[in-house]
């Protein structure tokens with residue numbers, strides 16, 4: 486397959502002073518860079534009309550299939566500012582592979598790995614000035630694919646729109662506050678044979694009611710249990726979960742209902758460097774509670790691209806609650822977070838080849 490060329494159109498960038506002012510304001514997901522990348526796919530023709538143009542609203546017919554049947558998939562990856570002034574994408578090929586897997590599961594056309602990488606590179610090349618420099622801050626790229634055909638038939642679309650937008654992101658605080666998790670007795674995120682292993686829009690829309698329930702119980706996020714027995718701990722909101730047991734790091738296995746997080750994989754590999762042994766094994770809610778009460782499980786954290794590593798301070802169920810350790814961020818969690826950030830910000834050797842440097846226009 487030939488590589489798409491996301492030919493850049495000239496766009497008047499936001500004046501530097503105004504951009505720098507915006508980059509000083511905290512937040513996630515509410516600021517966007519000057520450009521967007523788009524490409525289209527049509528049955529019988531394949532991919533076409535790849536371009537890098539100004540960020541602008543789409544015009545969609547009310548019968549656009551994505552609006553009715555939820556044939557949409559997405560990715561989330563980050564770019565970082567390195568000490569040498571270059572900007573680098575974190576593991577873009579792994580995100581490309583997962584994007585293709587998501588598309589396949591949703592009966593959507595796959596974008597070749599090289600084309601996905603070319604698309605995210607194209608955006609970063611023109612909007613490199615939107616990458617914040619301070620450690621902890623980054624540029625979040627959101628590639629997505631939607632069914633763009635105008636039709637009311639309930640079947641896979643014959644036209645699709647791929648796009649990449651970018652958003653400067655910074656954590657709300659330098660020191661992540663431990664989160665409280667709510668174990669929903671009622672709602673499940675994913676079941677065997679479903680779409681839990683991919684990033685499709687409906688997985689998230691379907692989870693918000695549980696998130697509301699969590700908030701009503703004074704919690705920040707939901708900890709998802711398996712659909713079959715409601716016993717096994719699987720994930721947290723849109724993040725994977727790890728438990729620290731002495732010098733062992735335990736995470737639930739990719740059972741077919743979990744999303745294979747790229748941060749999860751990065752943590753598993755970095756753990757060895759920090760002298761931790763890793764295990765992918767099932768953990769029940771009960772194991773977790775008893776482990777914490779017996780001081781065997783001393784730390785728990787969630788991890789994902791958006792938040793990197795988020796310590797878990799408490800777990801809440803309809804039957805009561807417990808603290809993890811003393812409810813604050815533990816030393817292993819902090820060391821793993823720093824080990825990840827050190828690689829991402831170019832302060833430690835990139836021994837796994839995770840960073841993909843991109844030469845930017847500014």
Ligand SMILES: *Cc1c(COP(=O)(O)O)cnc(C)c1O
Pocket residue numbers: 561684720722723724725744745746747748749788789790791
């Ligand atoms: C995206 C996501 C994750 C984390 O994946 P990363 O590749 O680390 O960002 C975990 N769980 C769910 C449900 C997700 O959507």
